[in-house]
Amino acid sequence: MPPSALPLGEPVPADGALPLDEVAPGRQFGAYVHIPFCRVRCGYCDFNTYTADELGSVSRSNYADSVLREIALARSVLDRVGHHEPLSTVFFGGGTPTLLAADDLVTVLAALRDTFGIVADAEITVEANPDTVDANKLAALRAGGVTRVSFGMQSAVPSVLATLDRTHTPERVPEVVAAAKAAGLETSVDLIYGAPGETLADWERSLEAAIALEPTHISAYALIVEPGTALERRIRRGELPPVDDDLQAEMYELADTRLQAAGFSWYEISNWSLAGEHPSRHNLAYWHDTDWWGFGPGAHSHIAGVRFWNVKHPAAYGDRLAAGVSPAHGREVLDADARQLERVLLRTRLAEGLPVAELPDRSRVAELIADQLVDATAAMRGRIVLTLRGRLLADVVARALT
Structure with missing residues (x-):
């Protein structure tokens, strides 16, 4: 059974250059x-x-x-x-x-x-x-x-x-x-x-x-x-x-x-x-959506809002590098809306939660509290934190908040 397919994305230049002018210092x-x-x-x-x-x-x-x-x-x-x-x-x-x-x-x-x-x-x-x-x-x-x-x-x-x-x-x-x-x-x-x-x-x-x-x-x-x-x-x-x-x-x-x-x-x-x-x-x-470089076949990377991923088979991966060519198969540049959506999806999975002030739409918060999916005390303190029931239905909560 072959592994699942990679997304297509945009092509990556042979030298692997990123579509960025510069990256602000201090990123983890x-x-x-x-x-x-x-x-x-x-x-x-x-x-x-x-x-x-x-x-x-x-x-x-x-x-x-x-x-x-x-x-x-x-x-x-x-x-x-x-x-x-x-x-x-x-x-x-x-x-x-x-x-x-x-x-x-x-x-x-x-x-x-x-x-x-x-x-x-x-x-x-x-x-x-x-x-x-x-x-x-x-x-x-x-x-x-x-x-x-x-x-x-x-x-x-x-x-x-x-x-x-x-x-x-x-x-x-x-x-x-x-x-x-x-x-x-x-x-x-x-x-x-x-x-x-x-x-x-x-x-x-x-x-x-x-x-x-x-x-x-x-x-x-x-x-x-x-x-x-x-x-x-x-x-x-x-x-x-x-x-x-x-x-x-x-x-x-x-x-x-x-x-x-x-x-x-x-x-x-x-x-x-x-x-x-x-x-x-x-x-x-x-x-927390920080930067990382994924090395190896099929590995994914993220640098300052640019996602890219390598070819999957170890033979293709090794051949490209031996020829001096980037092994990256494709990439995507995340816009502000996509990054905000991912922030909600990822941060609501954490016990530290997501600041209510960062939600694009707060209209469903009261409903989620009433359904015992979001902790009421944490919400009053300004953070979205899942209850135990909320953890079991995390995708439902994330969809409601986005």
Whole structure:
């Protein structure tokens, strides 16, 4: 199953030049590095990832070289518009970043540091599947400058992991989380709820197992059955039951209750951090509409209102860079209305909320409070903050406010 298609957008010049004269100083800047490799494609996944038999002549061993070329290109592009901010966050995502050798990940991080600079207290995260790391690899990542590892736990129930086509066992997760902590890394775990056949008791078991790991951050995402995925085909053929939206809502409510009782606070609809002090600063930067450059095939970037995205296949990505050509596939320049719309959509997902004064239309606020979707006390203080019910219906709230 090929990953979902890229948007078309406007063409990007061969040198990658931005349609900007200059960028005002002081904008927060981050880097996302996409590692598109996976051992097995999970049935629910439509991310831009590739297994070995889908890569042809592309080798994981020389992938870092292509990323280094894009780093050099990005520096040239940003120099032309006066964008010289150091990186405050770096995030290696995928795919499975830890299928690359630790030396390759550290080499890319060193190139980012040498090329852009990285602030002293930067958050530097690597996503990891539990069965692709060990104590030695985690120690090497920490020694190379990584500060945080986000483990794709997904579930503590073997049958749910099997439905999701995950390759690790529940027993592996505590081992690697302990090894990461021993190496001095901050830890986060990702969970998915609502898989076909998963019960509320299964989900509670996964929550309790995640809490017992004592990470500083837990993400919990509702399973979305994407068209064209293997999971969607299995459900359509009747091999698996469909996802139950009402059960997913119960699971979310249970997650919020259990996590709050364990000392976690929600800061974004699907994310909780311990005592509210360890949010993912990289993800917050997305929701705050800051600047970032996405390196790698299919990666998206945003610089001062310009969005652009790279070609998807690793072979095309590497060939363009080897030829001295930007790997960007297309771009769009956001006008004021589009940026305002995105601000409402993104900021209402956050616990800090959105200032009422920044709403383009305030006529529906009283109705949303009456429907118990928006917190009345917060609104009286000038901010739109979702209630628990509002978090479950966040898209409804966002549409009403735009």
